[in-house]
Amino acid sequence: LGPSTYLLRAKEREFGAHNYAPLPVVFRHGRGVWLWDVEGRRYLDMMSAYSAVSFGHANPRLLRALNDQAQRLALTSRAFSNDRLPVLMERLCGLLGYDRVLPVNTGLEAVETALKTARKWGYKVKGIAPDQAEIIACEGNFHGRSITIVGMSSEEQYRDGFGPFPAGFKRIPYGDADALEAAITPDTTAFLVEPIQGEGGILVPPAGYLARCAEICRRHNVLLIADEVQTGLGRTGRLLACDHEGVHPDGLILGKALGGGLLPVSAFLADAPVLDVLQPGDHGSTFGGNPLGAAVALEVLAILDETRPWEHATRLGERLMARFRDARLPCVREVRGRGLLVGIELDPAQLRATTAAELLLARGIATKDTHNTVIRFAPPLIITEAELDAAADVVLDTLAAATT
Numbered sequence: 001l002g003p004s005t006y007l008l009r010a011k012e013r014e015f016g017a018h019n020y021a022p023l024p025v026v027f028r029h030g031r032g033v034w035l036w037d038v039e040g041r042r043y044l045d046m047m048s049a050y051s052a053v054s055f056g057h058a059n060p061r062l063l064r065a066l067n068d069q070a071q072r073l074a075l076t077s078r079a080f081s082n083d084r085l086p087v088l089m090e091r092l093c094g095l096l097g098y099d100r101v102l103p104v105n106t107g108l109e110a111v112e113t114a115l116k117t118a119r120k121w122g123y124k125v126k127g128i129a130p131d132q133a134e135i136i137a138c139e140g141n142f143h144g145r146s147i148t149i150v151g152m153s154s155e156e157q158y159r160d161g162f163g164p165f166p167a168g169f170k171r172i173p174y175g176d177a178d179a180l181e182a183a184i185t186p187d188t189t190a191f192l193v194e195p196i197q198g199e200g201g202i203l204v205p206p207a208g209y210l211a212r213c214a215e216i217c218r219r220h221n222v223l224l225i226a227d228e229v230q231t232g233l234g235r236t237g238r239l240l241a242c243d244h245e246g247v248h249p250d251g252l253i254l255g256k257a258l259g260g261g262l263l264p265v266s267a268f269l270a271d272a273p274v275l276d277v278l279q280p281g282d283h284g285s286t287f288g289g290n291p292l293g294a295a296v297a298l299e300v301l302a303i304l305d306e307t308r309p310w311e312h313a314t315r316l317g318e319r320l321m322a323r324f325r326d327a328r329l330p331c332v333r334e335v336r337g338r339g340l341l342v343g344i345e346l347d348p349a350q351l352r353a354t355t356a357a358e359l360l361l362a363r364g365i366a367t368k369d370t371h372n373t374v375i376r377f378a379p380p381l382i383i384t385e386a387e388l389d390a391a392a393d394v395v396l397d398t399l400a401a402a403t404t
């Protein structure tokens with residue numbers, strides 16, 4: 001470690017809460033797909049802040065939108081309207097095919113918003129007694145870190161010591177539509193699902209899974225709520241990951257890339273019969289729907305509309321996965337993903353994914369494992385084929401060298 005890295009990390013260890021175990025690097029600036037650390041070393045960002053920096057670091061269009069808006073008006077709270085938010089609302093609803101949107105800030109807030117809406121909808125529309133409502137989630141899910149949300153988690157590490165958790169949630173195996181059908185009761189209001197489990201290990205469910213879930217939910221009058229915080233807005237090679245199966249969920253959760261990697265901007269979208277169960281004063285947040293975030297999100301939607309990155313993400317993702325698979329490395333158990341959301345599951349007896357991430361970092365590839373078994377590759381969608389090929393060379397070389 002260089003001296004600046006060492007000193008900054010020592011300060012962070014001394015004063016920061018120890019809730020993260022960051023990799024041994026301290027970044028100072030970023031541009032496009034590249035990051036530079038405080039020692040001046042350059043890294044290819046294969047992480048994109050958990051898929052949030054989809055349009056690259058310091059994207060000039062997004063910076064301009066941010067600056068222009070910051071100089072005009074940054075925050076009013078929702079006590080007043082601002083002139084950016086209604087435009088964003090109209091665009092989001094038009095683009096994604098919903099009647100209504102509720103803007104908040106982080107992914108977890110949008111998930112909480114969806115859960116609250118689903119419970120109130122169950123009470124007001126389905127007539128479920130308020131203390132009986134049930135929401136179904138999946139094993140291996142990741143939806144954030146609030147007490148309610150970790151209460152839905154199957155990960156002991158996320159839950160340990162944080163209970164008691166709210167009642168009214170149950171879990172079923174991910175990717176098993178029959179399990180959903182079996183779990184639904186008359187008190188079920190919603191099924192919350194990630195179209196691909198990101199933090200769970202880049203798990204792609206079997207083909208037809210989401211479409212079957214949608215059909216089951218429709219038949220039982222249960223809301224299908226898709227958490228596309230990580231998969232949405234082009235990441236998997238379609239606008240939404242649900243689009244791969246032609247599924248239009250009753251509720252849609254967006255975050256991460258919606259704020260262009262500059263600001264936290266998230267949203268919950270649904271049709272009027274669902275979101276209209278919320279009355280003025282029922283739910284809100286000081287920063288939710290602020291004009292600064294709205295201006296950046298509008299520019300994100302404009303970039304998506306003009307650059308249409310889906311085919312690029314699909315082609316490059318398939319190329320990356322093919323290269324990883326074709327190498328037939330003995331430490332690799334499985335290569336999986338969709339678009340530019342790719343994971344390599346390692347055989348932990350041969351190489352731990354945390355070690356792999358550290359080795360890659362030393363070779364100029366910034367990424368992070370999940371669960372110490374899977375290394376993820378989620379570069380900004382603007383990455384070129386040449387940059388991706390160069391990264392794949394380094395990854396294959398590093399993994400081969402680590403296991404011989």
Ligand code: PMP
Nearest residue numbers: 106107108142143144227229230
């Ligand atoms: N949902 C999913 C699917 C996520 O991947 C994440 C973050 N990794 C979240 C929700 C939570 O988002 P945030 O960290 O912005 O609260």
